[in-house]
Amino acid sequence: xxxxxxxxxxxxxxxxxxxxxxxxxxxxxxxxxxxxxxxxxxxxxxxxxxxxxxxxxxxxxxxxxxxxxxxxxxxxxxxxxxxxxxxxxxxxxxxxxxxxxxxxxxxxxxxxxxxxxxxxxxxxxxxxxxxxxxxxxxxxxxxxxxxxxxxxxxxxxxxxxxxxxxxxxxxxxxxxxxxxxxxxxxxxxxxxxxxxxxxxxxxxxxxxxxxxxxxxxxxxxxxxxxxxxxxxxxxxxxxxxxxxxxxxxxxxxxxxxxxxxxxxxx
DNA sequence: AATGGGACCTGCGCGC
DNA sequence: TGCGCGCAGGTCCCAT
Numbered sequence: 421x422x423x424x425x426x427x428x429x430x431x432x433x434x435x436x437x438x439x440x441x442x443x444x445x446x447x448x449x450x451x452x453x454x455x456x457x458x459x460x461x462x463x464x465x466x467x468x469x470x471x472x473x474x475x476x477x478x479x480x481x482x483x484x485x486x487x488x489x490x491x492x493x494x495x496x497x498x499x500x501x502x503x504x505x506x507x508x509x510x511x512x513x514x515x516x517x518x519x520x521x522x523x524x525x526x527x528x529x530x531x532x533x534x535x536x537x538x539x540x541x542x543x544x545x546x547x548x549x550x551x552x553x554x555x556x557x558x559x560x561x562x563x564x565x566x567x568x569x570x571x572x573x574x575x576x577x578x579x580x581x582x583x584x585x586x587x588x589x590x591x592x593x594x595x596x597x598x599x600x601x602x603x604x605x606x607x608x609x610x611x612x613x614x615x616x617x618x619x620x621x622x623x624x625x626x627x628x629x630x631x632x633x634x635x636x637x638x639x640x641x642x643x644x645x646x647x648x649x650x651x652x653x654x655x656x657x658x659x660x661x662x663x664x665x666x667x668x669x670x671x672x673x674x675x676x677x678x679x680x681x682x683x684x685x686x
Numbered sequence: 687a688a689t690g691g692g693a694c695c696t697g698c699g700c701g702c
Numbered sequence: 703t704g705c706g707c708g709c710a711g712g713t714c715c716c717a718t
Binding site: 498 | 688689690691692694695696697698
């Protein structure tokens with residue numbers, strides 16, 4: 421999906437245009453994306469409520485409703501929230517009292533919508549580690565020091581640090597000059613410090629640019645995020661490293677495409 | 687405990 | 703033109 425910067429972008433977009441609006445009707449075109457409760461209860465539990473507040477926990481969006489319930493959305497790989505929506509690709513459409521729709525689109529159907537009495541009880545959220553901005557450098561270094569696992573899959577482990585996915589793991593490691601397959605406990609103090617700093621800087625810049633539109637991700641308005649043009653390694657296999665001209669390599673780590681510069685990243 | 691593979695789905699781009 | 707394959711931002715589950 422959409423990683424932390426993309427979900428944060430959608431959250432900020434939602435705050436500007438959706439808060440305070442009333443959901444008058446929920447149209448379920450594809451029930452599979454509604455994971456909890458039944459589609460019928462989902463619909464009845466939402467209709468008539470106002471959208472009070474928008475939260476984000478790592479990659480999960482939470483819409484707090486005036487009836488006390490929370491609507492959560494995990495976009496996974498291809499989920500989108502679009503407003504005003506055309507309804508064309510919509511899996512679920514939330515019809516608002518102003519006549520416009522908030523559409524949940526999701527080509528691959530991995531995405532998840534839930535209506536919960538309390539989002540804090542969602543197991544997935546309970547299992548999340550702190551986001552990079554909420555983690556101390558000391559803690560980051562401590563965890564790396566005791567893990568032999570490859571650094572890139574570790575950065576994507578949501579129970580350790582949450583919000584980083586495949587794109588920002590790759591970009592953060594490039595900027596930290598660390599090879600993605602290095603055992604986490606092999607990083608020196610200096611390397612860990614630089615990596616942590618660069619991960620946070622990358623995420624911050626990506627948020628400022630409205631996220632990375634590589635494939636399906638779009639902002640709430642449907643326009644593309646502006647950060648993909650700043651990617652230094654992600655999706656650039658075979659192209660020259662922007663720092664040293666060496667061709668960027670692609671390998672598989674943990675089953676995921678992993679992009680890095682074999683010269684800059686040691 | 688940690689790692690690797692497959693599963694969940696659909697659709698796109700590529701090589702033949 | 704058509705077909706088969708590999709690939710895709712995430713996460714879970716199972717086997718080793």
